Amino acid sequence: xxxxxxxxxxxxxxxxxxxxxxxxxxxxxAPTENQxxxxxxxxxxxxxxxxxxxxxxxxxxxxxGIVGNDPFGARLDQAVRNEQINGHRLxxxxxxxxxxxxxxxxxxxxxxxxxxxxxxxxxxxxRSILTVSQADGAAQQGVMIQFATEDSRIRLRINVESxxxxxxxxxxxxxxxxxxxxxQAKEQ
Amino acid sequence: MNNSSPPIRRTxxxxxxxxxxxxxxVTSSAFCAxxxxxxxxxxxxxxQILSRAIxxxxxxxxxxxxxxxxxxxxxxxxxxxxxxxxxxxxxxxxVFATYPQGLARDRLPARPGAGYSFGRTxxxxxxxxxxxxxxxxxxxVESDLKAMYSRIELYGLILLLVAGISLSLAYLISRRLxxxxxxxxxxxxxxxxxxxxxxxxxxxxxxxGAYEFDLFTDxxxxxxxxxxxxxxxxxxxxxxxxxxxHITRATGERQxxxxxxxxxxxxxxxxxxxxxxxxxxxxxxxxSLTVSALGPRGRRFADxxxxxxxxxxxxxxxxxxxxxxxxxxxxxxxxxxxxPFPQRLAAAGxxxxxxxxxxxESQVFGVLVCARSEAAAFSSGECEFLKQLSEHVALASxxxxxxxxxxxxxxxxxxxxxxxxxxxxxxxLGQMASGIAHDINNAISPVSLYTESLLEREPxxxxxxxxxxxxxxxxxxxxxxxxxxxREFYRERDAQLTLERVEVNRAVQQVVELTRPRWSDLPxxxxxxxxxxxxxxDSIPDLxxxxxxxxxxxxxxxxxxxxxxxxxxxxxxRTRKAMVADGEARVLIEVSDTGVGMDEDTRRRCLEPFYTTxxxxxxxxxxxxxxGMIQRHSAELEIDSTPGKGTxxxxxxxxxxxxxxxxxxVRNAAVVKRRLRILLVDDDPLLIKSLQDTLQEDxxxxxxxxxxxxGIDAFAAASxxxxxFDIVVTDLGMPHVDGRKVASSIKAVSPKTPVVLLTGxxxxxxxxxDAPAHVDKVLAKPPRLHELRAALAExxx
Numbered sequence: 001x002x003x004x005x006x007x008x009x010x011x012x013x014x015x016x017x018x019x020x021x022x023x024x025x026x027x028x029x030a031p032t033e034n035q036x037x038x039x040x041x042x043x044x045x046x047x048x049x050x051x052x053x054x055x056x057x058x059x060x061x062x063x064x065g066i067v068g069n070d071p072f073g074a075r076l077d078q079a080v081r082n083e084q085i086n087g088h089r090l091x092x093x094x095x096x097x098x099x100x101x102x103x104x105x106x107x108x109x110x111x112x113x114x115x116x117x118x119x120x121x122x123x124x125x126x127r128s129i130l131t132v133s134q135a136d137g138a139a140q141q142g143v144m145i146q147f148a149t150e151d152s153r154i155r156l157r158i159n160v161e162s163x164x165x166x167x168x169x170x171x172x173x174x175x176x177x178x179x180x181x182x183x184q185a186k187e188q
Numbered sequence: 189m190n191n192s193s194p195p196i197r198r199t200x201x202x203x204x205x206x207x208x209x210x211x212x213x214v215t216s217s218a219f220c221a222x223x224x225x226x227x228x229x230x231x232x233x234x235x236q237i238l239s240r241a242i243x244x245x246x247x248x249x250x251x252x253x254x255x256x257x258x259x260x261x262x263x264x265x266x267x268x269x270x271x272x273x274x275x276x277x278x279x280x281x282x283v284f285a286t287y288p289q290g291l292a293r294d295r296l297p298a299r300p301g302a303g304y305s306f307g308r309t310x311x312x313x314x315x316x317x318x319x320x321x322x323x324x325x326x327x328x329v330e331s332d333l334k335a336m337y338s339r340i341e342l343y344g345l346i347l348l349l350v351a352g353i354s355l356s357l358a359y360l361i362s363r364r365l366x367x368x369x370x371x372x373x374x375x376x377x378x379x380x381x382x383x384x385x386x387x388x389x390x391x392x393x394x395x396x397g398a399y400e401f402d403l404f405t406d407x408x409x410x411x412x413x414x415x416x417x418x419x420x421x422x423x424x425x426x427x428x429x430x431x432x433x434h435i436t437r438a439t440g441e442r443q444x445x446x447x448x449x450x451x452x453x454x455x456x457x458x459x460x461x462x463x464x465x466x467x468x469x470x471x472x473x474x475x476s477l478t479v480s481a482l483g484p485r486g487r488r489f490a491d492x493x494x495x496x497x498x499x500x501x502x503x504x505x506x507x508x509x510x511x512x513x514x515x516x517x518x519x520x521x522x523x524x525x526x527x528p529f530p531q532r533l534a535a536a537g538x539x540x541x542x543x544x545x546x547x548x549e550s551q552v553f554g555v556l557v558c559a560r561s562e563a564a565a566f567s568s569g570e571c572e573f574l575k576q577l578s579e580h581v582a583l584a585s586x587x588x589x590x591x592x593x594x595x596x597x598x599x600x601x602x603x604x605x606x607x608x609x610x611x612x613x614x615x616x617l618g619q620m621a622s623g624i625a626h627d628i629n630n631a632i633s634p635v636s637l638y639t640e641s642l643l644e645r646e647p648x649x650x651x652x653x654x655x656x657x658x659x660x661x662x663x664x665x666x667x668x669x670x671x672x673x674x675r676e677f678y679r680e681r682d683a684q685l686t687l688e689r690v691e692v693n694r695a696v697q698q699v700v701e702l703t704r705p706r707w708s709d710l711p712x713x714x715x716x717x718x719x720x721x722x723x724x725x726d727s728i729p730d731l732x733x734x735x736x737x738x739x740x741x742x743x744x745x746x747x748x749x750x751x752x753x754x755x756x757x758x759x760x761x762r763t764r765k766a767m768v769a770d771g772e773a774r775v776l777i778e779v780s781d782t783g784v785g786m787d788e789d790t791r792r793r794c795l796e797p798f799y800t801t802x803x804x805x806x807x808x809x810x811x812x813x814x815x816g817m818i819q820r821h822s823a824e825l826e827i828d829s830t831p832g833k834g835t836x837x838x839x840x841x842x843x844x845x846x847x848x849x850x851x852x853x854v855r856n857a858a859v860v861k862r863r864l865r866i867l868l869v870d871d872d873p874l875l876i877k878s879l880q881d882t883l884q885e886d887x888x889x890x891x892x893x894x895x896x897x898x899g900i901d902a903f904a905a906a907s908x909x910x911x912x913f914d915i916v917v918t919d920l921g922m923p924h925v926d927g928r929k930v931a932s933s934i935k936a937v938s939p940k941t942p943v944v945l946l947t948g949x950x951x952x953x954x955x956x957x958d959a960p961a962h963v964d965k966v967l968a969k970p971p972r973l974h975e976l977r978a979a980l981a982e983x984x985x
Contacts, residue, residue, distance in 0.1 A: 036253070043251040046319040085320075156252060173247055173319075176261075177254035 036154050037134065037147055038076040041108060044130060044145065045085045047174035050105055051167045054128035055088065062088035063103055067095050067120065068110030071134075098123045109133040109143060117141055128167045139181040144168070148179070157181050196377075197370055204362040205355065212354055216347045220340075227339055231311055232304045235331055238268060239315035243327045246276055246317050250284060250324040258285035265329070272310070273330040279323055300326035309333060372396035376408060389416035421569065428573040431459045435577060439584035443591045448584050449481030452577070456558060457485040460570065464489040464538055464559040468501060470512055470552050477501040477508065477555060489559070492536035504529050511543035512552050516575045518542050520564040539563040542571055544578035548586040556581065610798060625671040626921060626948025629969035634878035636664045636970035641882045644973065668970055669736065687732045689844060692763050692775055693724045695735055699742040700761065707750045707759060716756035723762035729843040731775045737817045744810040745779040745837050751802060752783030752835060765843065773843035780836040786829040794827070814839075864984060865911065868892040869899030869918035869930055870946070879917070882973055888980075896925025900933045907937055914984055917976075920947035928960040935962040942983035946971055 041064060062085045064076065080090035095101050098120045107129050109120055114135040121142045124131065132145045139146035139157040144166070146157040156178035163170050242264055249258035258276050265271040265287050274287035277300040283293060304313035315327040379393040389412055393405045438451045449467040456465050464486035468477035479499045482490050490496070503509050504527040511517045519541045522530035533541055538559040546554040556578050560566065566574075639661045643654065700722060711718045742761075749759045760780040767773055786794060786801075793799050795815045798808035814837075818825045821841060829835040866888050870876045876892045884890050891906070891913070893899040899918060906913055916934050920927035931943040942964040965979045 040252060043319075043322075046251065046322060047248060154253070171248070173245065174252075176245070177249050177252050177257035 033149065033154065034071045034073075035075050038072040038079050040147070040154065040156075041072075041076065041106060041132060042079045042083065042090070044106055044132065044174070045090070047171040048130050048163075049169040049171070050130075051128050054105060054167075056103060058087070060088060060103055061091040062086075062105050063091050063093050065093045065095050065101055065104040065107045065129075066110065067098060067101070067107060068113035070094055071110060101129070104129050106130045106132060109135065109138070111135045114138075117143070124166075126166055130163065130166070130168055144170075145178075146181075155179060196373065197366060200366055200370065201359070201362060204358060204366075208355065208358040209351075212351055216350065220343050220347065223343060224336070224340065227336060228306060228311075231331070231336065232313070234268075235271075235304060235311060235313050235329055236315070238265070238271075239313055239327050239329045242274070242329075243315045243317040246285075246327060247319040247324050250276060250278060250317055251319060253278075253284075255285045259287075259289050261285075262287035263289075268331070270331045270335050271329060272332045273328075275328045276317065277326040277328065279325050281326075284325060296328060300328055306333075372398060372401040372405070376401075376405065379408075383412065389419055424567075424569060427459070428569065431455060432573065432577060432580065434459070436580050436584070439581060442584075443588050445585055445588050446481060448581065448588055450484075452556075452581055453481055453483035453486075456577075457483045460558070460573075462486075462558045463561050464493075464536075464557075466490065466495060466557050467546075468555045468557060470554055471500075472551075474500075475503055477503060477512075480554065486559075489536050489538060493532055501529060508543060508555065511545050511555050514545050514547055514550075514552055516542070516544050516571060516578070518566060518571050520566070523563075533559060537561050540565040542566050542574050544574045546578055546582035546585060548582050553582070554585070606796075610796075613798075621671075626969070628671050629668065629948040630872050630875060632664050632667055633872075633970035634874050635660065636668070637878040637882045637973055639664065640973040641885060645885060664970065688735060689730045690733050690735045690738060691730055692728055692777065692841075695739055696722065696724060696742060696761055696763060696777065699739050699746065702739075703743055703746045706747060711750065711753075711756060714754075716754065718750055718753060718756055718759055720759045720761070723760065723764075725762075725764040728763055728765050729773055729775060731821075731841040732844040733821045733823075733841065734817075737820070741814040741817045741839070742777065742779070744814050748810060748837075749779055749781035749783065749835070751805075752781050752785070754783075757782035757834070766840075775841045775843045777839040777841070778836055780834060782834040785831040785833050785835050786827075787831050791827060791829050795825075864888045864914040864980065865906075866890050866980075867899060867903055867906070867913040867916045867918075869896060869916065869922075869927075871895050871919060871922040875919070879971070879976075883976075886977070896922045896927070896930045899930050900925065903934050903941075904937060912938060913941060915942050915944065915980060917944045917946060920945050927963075931960060931962040944976075944979055944983065 045062060045064075064080060066072070066076075070076075076092050080092055083090040093104065095104075095107075098116070101107060101124070105128070107124070109117065109131060111134055113120060113133075117133070117135065117138065118141065121131065130145065131143045132147070133143045134147040135143070136148075137146075139159045142159060142162050144159050144163045146159075148155045148157050156174070158170060158175060158178040158180055159182040160170060160175070160180055161182040242261055245261045245264070246258050249255070249261055262274050262276065262285055265274050271287070273291060273295055275291065275296045276284040276286075278284045281299050283296060286296065301312075301314045302316075304311065306312075310333060311331040313329045313331075315329065316323055317325040317327050375396070376393050379391055382391050383389060392409050392412060395402050395405055435452055435455045438455065439448045442448045442451060453465045453467070456462050462483075465483035466479055466486065467481040469480040470477055477500065479495050479497055479501065482495065482497065495501075501508070503512055508517075508529055519525055519530060521539050522534045522541050523539065525531070525534075530541065538561055540563055541557065541559045544556040544558070545552045546556060556574065558566075558574060639657050642649070643657050643661065649657070700720065707718045707720055746759065746761070753759070758781070760778070762776075762778045762780075764776050764778075765773060766776055790801060794801075794811050796808070796812065798812075800808035815825060817823075818839065823842065824840040826838040826840065827835065828838070866883060868876055868879055868883075868890055870879070870892075871894060873894070876894070880890045880892050891902060893902045896918075899916070903913060903916065916930070918927045918930045922930075927945050927947070931945065934941055934943055943962060944965045944967060945960070945963045946967050946969055948969045964983055967975055967979060
């Protein structure tokens with residue numbers, strides 16, 4: 001009996017170990033939405049052109065700022081580590097409020113700030129900062145790029161007018177796979 | 189010629205085609221290779237450009253993981269139908285999107301590679317997809333090679349077309365050029381073929397206008413000229429060789445000089461040819477040349493030259509003398525030669541002359557003269573030919589001469605043999621005749637002795653008796669003469685020939701009368717008429733001779749003349765006197781007939797004994813006896829005869845002019861007066877008896893003995909007794925002991941006792957001077973009493 005019990009015990013233990021490790025492995029293999037969005041966020045730096053006045057000094061870093069809760073954690077930092085854009089070192093900064101935003105090229109506005117979205121956008125007012133948010137309807141409200149999840153895939157919605165108003169040039173390549181919102185989209 | 193070797197035109201065409209084909213092939217291959225290489229590179233470049241564009245457009249899709257968009261972007265590959273497959277791999281190497289959409293994963297490489305490369309069936313390329321420095325993924329593109337294959341096909345077509353056109357052009361151009369190049373060669377080849385096939389070396393290759401070809405053509409023509417020259421020389425040489433052989437054969441068949449010369453001249457005139465030819469024979473002692481033969485065609489020149497057969501040509505100091513010296517002399521133009529004979533030739537219209545010596549044993553015995561009316565018409569080859577020919581002719585002539593000499597020697601030998609045989613027969617005949625004569629003489633001796641004795645010693649004989657006895661005596665003398673004549677025809681010369689004065693006309697008339705039956709009666713019996721005419725000269729001198737021999741000779745001549753006229757004719761006998769240069773008078777007797785005459789051979793042989801043209805009727809001795817008579821009389825015999833015309837025989841005697849008469853005289857005065865003791869030795873009792881009777885009547889004492897032995901014994905016995913004989917008369921031919929032995933025995937006992945030998949062979953002994961030793965006198969039988977008396981008187985006194 002004892003032996004059997006011990007054997008059962010071992011089998012249950014092994015099954016548990018396998019089950020747990022399998023769960024863990026699956027979690028590690030399939031990138032999470034946030035993980036993808038972190039990469040996307042970095043990728044935007046390749047498809048958008050900032051005017052030279054966007055940088056106070058030539059040696060200023062290229063800053064990806066986050067307002068609100070940080071959904072990415074260390075993943076974003078990992079994504080931008082040792083990366084450069086046109087000679088500018090990439091840096092991730094987390095701002096507590098919009099008022100803290102000074103030198104920033106890409107600003108991720110977390111879903112948590114949905115209530116203050118108008119305030120934030122007006123605060124930014126024509127500054128050459130690419131605004132990105134995952135909040136629903138963010139693009140319609142004036143955020144330049146919105147992550148929208150469709151069929152468990154992340155899609156981009158781009159407000160070209162906002163970007164143009166901010167003096168940013170979004171590459172047509174980026175526009176291709178994206179959904180355009182704004183005046184033109186309303187007309188459609 | 190090898191007919192399997194292709195003509196030069198085809199070979200040249202092949203070469204040109206091959207050369208241009210190779211050049212074309214190499215050029216086209218290089219071009220194709222270059223084009224293909226370029227095409228591959230441009231294919232890669234095009235693919236690269238396309239791939240880069242697509243990759244560039246795919247960056248956002250990859251960056252933002254929009255595979256639908258990536259698929260749309262990849263759909264742009266539709267623009268190139270050769271792109272058969274394409275795929276986007278993400279940065280992790282996972283297939284992100286494919287073209288065409290839904291392409292099976294196993295059609296794609298598991299992991300993306302790098303760069304562009306040609307596979308076996310496809311061009312494969314990997315293009316990095318990057319935005320800025322960031323690599324976003326890899327684009328895989330696969331293009332099939334149909335484009336390249338179609339390009340290769342196109343190139344192949346173009347190549348074929350170009351090859352076709354260029355080869356056609358090459359053909360046309362080479363044809364045109366070849367024509368220019370080959371024309372002279374082909375023309376030359378045609379000429380060569382014409383020469384080879386027709387052996388016509390007179391054709392010449394025409395000049396072409398190109399330097400090398402003209403050089404070639406000139407050389408070829410020069411060669412042809414040389415060949416033509418050589419060939420014509422060869423032909424001439426062959427012709428002359430043939431002629432030489434022909435002439436040599438022709439001369440070999442002939443054995444006499446004139447016919448050899450004639451055939452040589454005819455052949456030369458016909459075949460060399462020459463216009464005038466003649467043979468001159470060299471007379472070294474007279475230093476002249478005699479024309480021996482003239483060519484039949486060159487007669488007109490011979491007439492102008494005045495050369496006839498037998499004419500002599502003096503040897504000039506020039507060519508002829510050199511030729512006689514043994515050299516072949518060639519005068520290219522006799523007009524230039526200032527000597528008589530060349531000038532004669534020149535005057536007759538002949539210009540070039542060759543004198544070829546005929547040499548046998550280093551002696552020039554003749555000259556062959558060949559002439560032509562053109563100057564310098566004899567080539568050196570012809571001169572050489574004439575030299576050789578003259579050697580051949582000389583040899584042939586020499587052989588002909590040798591043959592002639594041999595023939596002559598043979599004839600002489602046969603003649604000698606004949607003569608010897610004849611003499612042998614004559615000797616046999618003569619011996620037989622002598623034997624008969626001896627017996628007859630012995631037999632008639634008593635008749636002769638008694639008749640003479642009776643006529644001399646019996647004066648009381650009646651006239652009739654005396655007449656009969658005289659007739660008997662004449663008959664006996666005739667018998668004795670006839671017997672003697674039996675041997676005359678082989679007798680050389682009768683020393684005892686009794687020459688007497690002969691009245692020629694009388695003798696002729698006697699003979700004509702004696703032979704009348706023969707020339708008158710016999711022919712008339714046959715219906716033929718012989719008209720005998722005598723022309724007897726008056727006052728013709730007598731001649732000295734044996735009348736009976738002359739009569740016999742004339743009789744023979746008249747018989748011959750009658751026999752020569754079987755159908756009748758005229759027979760003339762004439763006598764005349766002739767004077768010769770030194771004043772000596774001659775008496776001629778001619779007997780002529782108008783009969784058949786004699787040919788040369790018969791005329792030459794008619795004097796031979798036993799030679800007759802009368803067959804069985806003739807003895808062949810008639811003319812031989814005449815000739816013998818002529819010889820004995822120191823006369824001459826001439827015979828003129830023409831076949832069909834008649835014959836004249838002329839006897840030419842010396843006339844008797846001196847008064848010396850050697851005719852034997854009857855020496856009646858020489859009679860022995862005293863009595864003689866005479867020993868008679870004979871084996872014939874009748875002869876002994878008659879001799880004893882007649883000599884006893886003269887008063888001599890006769891001792892007759894029978895046979896030689898008895899005679900010798902009787903003489904010896906008488907000598908012992910001391911009653912020596914005054915003289916011994918002995919017969920010659922006796923059995924056991926003959927007259928010679930008797931004479932020698934008597935001379936041995938008494939050398940001074942004369943011995944008289946009586947012989948039936950007497951005349952022969954006298955003729956051959958065969959008088960035996962110890963014999964003082966030889967008397968022929970039958971002994972004449974007066975001869976015997978004379979001998980006794982001569983020997984004893």
